[in-house]
Amino acid sequence: MSQITLNGVFKRYGQVPVLNDISLEIGEGEFIVLVGPSGCGKSTLLRMIAGLEDITAGAVAIGGKVVNAMPAKQRDLAMVFQSYALYPHMKVADNMSFALKLSGQPKAEIEKRVKEAATILGLENLLERLPRELSGGQRQRVAMGRAIVRNPTAFLFDEPLSNLDAKLRVKMRGEIKKLHQRLGKTMIYVTHDQTEAMTLADRIVVLNDGEIAQLGTPMEVYGNPANTFVAGFIGSPEINLLPATVLGSGAAEVKLADGTRVPLGAPAGLVEGTRVTYGIRPQHFALDETGMPAEIVLVEPTGEDQELMIRLGTQEVSMVVHNHAPFAPGDRIAVRPEADKAVLFDAGTGARLH
Known part of the structure; x- marks a missing residue:
């Protein structure tokens, strides 16, 4: 009722x-x-x-x-x-x-x-x-x-x-x-x-x-x-929203503005070249030796976690790590976005696509 x-x-x-x-x-x-x-x-x-x-x-x-x-x-x-x-x-x-x-x-x-x-x-x-x-x-x-x-x-x-x-x-x-x-x-x-x-x-x-x-x-x-x-608006730290283009309807990844390719959980199902916004939350990155190379720009300890600003290609994105490793600006690391947690939005309207 x-x-x-x-x-x-x-x-x-x-x-x-x-x-x-x-x-x-x-x-x-x-x-x-x-x-x-x-x-x-x-x-x-x-x-x-x-x-x-x-x-x-x-x-x-x-x-x-x-x-x-x-x-x-x-x-x-x-x-x-x-x-x-x-x-x-x-x-x-x-x-x-x-x-x-x-x-x-x-x-x-x-x-x-x-x-x-x-x-x-x-x-x-x-x-x-x-x-x-x-x-x-x-x-x-x-x-x-x-x-x-x-x-x-x-x-x-x-x-x-x-x-x-x-x-x-x-x-x-x-x-x-x-x-x-x-x-x-x-x-x-x-x-x-x-x-x-x-x-x-x-x-x-x-x-x-x-x-x-x-x-x-x-x-x-x-x-x-x-x-x-x-x-x-919802989520802290704030989600990373990155301009990207679709590689093809069957591709399970998109290309960022600098050419860096980032994964999706499933094919985008969109025409190649479609402009989108790639969303990935800071909590949905993992440290992975086989992952994408990145450079640490900023370290913010928050107690249990550390919030890192990293440079991925030419893009600066935030990530959260759940350990107390002594990270410092300038350190080189490798990261892996959790593909199934990534979301796509229309670049023009901002509406959810994927």
């Missing part, structure tokens, strides 16, 4: 298009992540679902009911913002219970819900503190607790971790995933961080210039990108 449905949704500010023909079905209990660069329309789309932005055209339905004209407070959705938006003069318990008090809930019910939410989020010992006495991660948990006590149909998150440091973002990411597993509620999460998208989502919606560039599970989007934008 689709709990939240967007059907042909458009958004314009005057003559400026922001979202173009967005159609999406979100199932009950699903964790959907909207990801894309700044200005792609992801936060605007979330706010339209919440009822905080008007819809130019199309329809948003919740539980099968079109809610275009329904005020935000009647949609039974809880939103967690980038800023914690806590009342500084109220203690944690009062911040979490404020909306329930406004709605006239009985005192016993309010106390029960606040206690349950505090237990879920590990806030039991912080209920009597003021926001200024909390860390950033604790404040974000309070903001999440304020949403939980309402027991909404769905949760909407608008880049909730972007104000936290890197270590705390990782911890809070885990907290949100555990929260979803425990509550089983529909969650829609906006981020520009592709790592957050990959680790949290049941399905990812990749947005670009106000349109859906691809929709799929994290591994579908990572392993089978629909175009060069998705390939370049």
Whole structure:
């Protein structure tokens, strides 16, 4: 059953298009992540679902009911913002219970819900503190607790971790995933961080210039990108995208601009001379004494792995090696691209070919 449905949704500010023909079905209990660069329309789309932005055209339905004209407070959705938006003069318990008090809930019910939410989020010992006495991660948990006590149909998150440091973002990411597993509620999460998208989502919606560039599970989007934008945006380090030409429909390799030949997992099936873009992720190179000669340009240790920038012919490409060999710029090595992991894109449109 689709709990939240967007059907042909458009958004314009005057003559400026922001979202173009967005159609999406979100199932009950699903964790959907909207990801894309700044200005792609992801936060605007979330706010339209919440009822905080008007819809130019199309329809948003919740539980099968079109809610275009329904005020935000009647949609039974809880939103967690980038800023914690806590009342500084109220203690944690009062911040979490404020909306329930406004709605006239009985005192016993309010106390029960606040206690349950505090237990879920590990806030039991912080209920009597003021926001200024909390860390950033604790404040974000309070903001999440304020949403939980309402027991909404769905949760909407608008880049909730972007104000936290890197270590705390990782911890809070885990907290949100555990929260979803425990509550089983529909969650829609906006981020520009592709790592957050990959680790949290049941399905990812990749947005670009106000349109859906691809929709799929994290591994579908990572392993089978629909175009060069998705390939370049999802995955770290970034995929290598190299201009190339096809050697013939039966050839299981293509030729790079400098004449270097690189392998494919299967024949391209394209006319000889067709211009393409050859995509290979840094993780899909292997050191191989019988492989292609290359020169190391840059070494970046990352702890468990090392990221190398290498010169393959005249092309500079990145690769990841899973050992601690003492590599240095200028070293000569031999590498082998994993042919079955290579992908081809149309050189003009960027659409996936192979």
